[in-house]
Amino acid sequence: MSLLTQNKKNQNVEEGNGNELFPVFLKLQNFHTLLVGGGNVGLEKLSALLGNSPKANVTVVADRFLPELKNLVINHPSVKIIERKFKDEDLNDVELVILATDNRELHEYIRKIAKEKGLLLNVADTPELCDFYLGSIVKKGNLKIAISTNGKSPTVAKRIKEVLNENIPDEIDDTLTQINKLRLTLKGDFSDKVKALNQATASLVSEKESERKLSPTALSYMIWGFVVTFTAVIIYAIWQQEPIFRNYIEGINPQFYWFLGAGFVFAMIDGAIGMSYGVTSTTFSLSMGIPPASASTAVHISEILSNGIAGFMHYRMGNINKKLLRLLLVYGIIGAVLGALLLSNLEHYAHYTKPLISVYTLILGIVILKKSGVLKQKDKVAKKKIKNVGGLGFTGGFIDAVGGGGWGSIVLSSLIAGGRNARYSLGTVKLSRFFIALMSSLTFVTMLNGLRWYAVAGLVIGSAVASPIAARVSNKLSAKTIMVAVSIIVILVSLRSIGMFLLAL
Structure with missing residues (x-):
């Protein structure tokens, strides 16, 4: 009976009994692995080995190497490359063999010699020649999960890997x-x-x-405490501007309905992808004749209720990273208050900062679009979490208050582009936005007079109605969908802002 016939027979037995593979985790630094092949498949195999075992002892033999493979080896002194055709003596002093060429005859030849030497073998895309498979790996720090489909479908294994990567938190x-x-x-x-x-x-x-049952928590008490405090301040402000309030009651300004519809639409988009409400609402308010500082005030007041609802929905669904939330709150509030104080005295300051912010968010939009997989990347670089969360929070809060928006565009874009989980970043940014908007609004209300309350009321009611709907929609979307949607919104809004600035020159 030939070797290939025996392998097929064994494979049929495996199909009848399900997956009978025995999973193990190897310390590859204690073994000598031979990899034959320096093309795309060889690069994929070597990347998988080094991605999980950076100190793996590997010798790569091939008559040609991709530049990417050579660049990968530079940072791994335990890897040796030999640029020539395979020789029988390459199998000396090795324990594991991985074949990654497009030459099946060579693979069968090497397998025959390897089996005579008692070596374990993996052959790319040829399950019947394999002694072991390289499964898809989910890695979260010290947690590592290997996925095997018994060689039936690497694509399914990759999809399961994506699901686990998305739903298992980095924490x-x-x-x-x-x-x-x-x-x-x-x-x-x-x-x-x-x-x-x-x-x-x-x-x-x-x-x-207990969190899912919504038992009283410190966070919920904090939210309601802020809501009660802010409501008292708003009532006091309205009481001080009694003529404006009385005129508003006697005859609702027709623009109220425009702001009502705009608030709903913008909040639906923002609640689903975590950004663009401030930028779009501010742009709309300015087009309706609202002065810059008043426009920013109206937007931030409306964001208190909508983000409080959306943030609480995300909190219920478990989409909050508490450590990240604490860092964003402390530094974000400081930046927001300083930005609101500045804009209250310099209303035209936003005109000069907006082009710079737009260029920054345009770059982030392109980065996120590439990371989503829509745009092809030449080199796969491991994601690294953004380190300076405090600086990001301060910058986002300051620019958001000065420019009338940008907390989502800047903070969420940076977190996702830096490798953070899209869904947890979205939920955390939405909840933190409640507190940022609250503190900005309190600062604006105490500094400004003559606010357009019809604009505030329209945006508040419209966004509040949309927020719980949008939060549930976002939880149904995949990480890739969220990233693509975020990138498109950021790019379009950024290009429009840059174009308007250039036309005004």
Whole structure:
């Protein structure tokens, strides 16, 4: 019986009994791996090896190498490349062999020699010749999940990988670290330690369930406290401007209905992708004849209720990164208050900052579009989280107050472009936006007179109605859809702002 016939027979047995592969995690730095092939498939295999085991001991043999593969090897001294055709002696002193060429005859020849030497073999796109497969890997710090379809469909494995990457939060690594610290402090026998760890993890689950049941929390008390305080300030401001308020009651300004519709439309877009409400609402307000500072005030007041509702919806659905939220709040509020103070005294300041912001968000929009996979990338670079969250929050809050918008465009775009999870970034940015808008509005209200309350009321009611709907819509969208939508909105709005500025010169 030939080797190929025996392999097919074995494969049929596997198909009848399901996936009988035994999963293992190898310390590749303790093995010598031979990779034959320096083209696209070879690059993919080597990237997978080094992506999971950066110190893997690998020798790559090929008669030609892609420049990308050579560049990859530069940062990995444990990898050696030999530019020539395969020789039988290349199999000496190796434990694992990976074949990644387009020459099946060469693969079968190498396999025959490798089996005589007792070596384990992986052959790209040829399951019947493989002793082991390289599955899709989900990596979150110390957590690593390998996915296998028994060689049937690498595409399905990749899709499952995308789902897990999207839904497993990056903070799971922090959980593992804390649990490990707890484990090291435990005393007693194995049974006692297991019981203690079960109690610890059970409390985490019950805490999560209590969040879903919407039991009173410090965050909800904080939100309602801010709402009550702000409502009192608004009532006081309206009371001080009693003639304006009385005229508004006697005859509603027709522009109220335009702002009502605009608030609904802009909030639907913003609630679904986490940005553009401030920029679009401010642009609309200016086109309706509202002065810059008053326009920014109207937008920020309307954002309090809409973002409070949307943020709370995201909080209920578990889309909040609490550590990220704390950093954005502290620095974002400082930047927002300073920006509101500046704009209240220099209304025309936004005209000079808007072109610079538009160029910045245009670049971010293109970066996000590339990362979504819509635009092809020559080199795959590992995502790195943005480090200076405090500086980002301060910049976003300041520019948002001065320019009448930009918190979502700047902060959410930067977080996603820096490798943060799209859904958790969206939820966190929406909730933090509530507090940023609140503090900006309080500053504006105390500094300005003669606010256009018909514009405020229209935007408040329209955005409030749209917010819970948009929040639920966003939770149904994939990360890729969110990223593509974000990039398109950012690019279009940025180009329009730049064009208007150039025409005004």
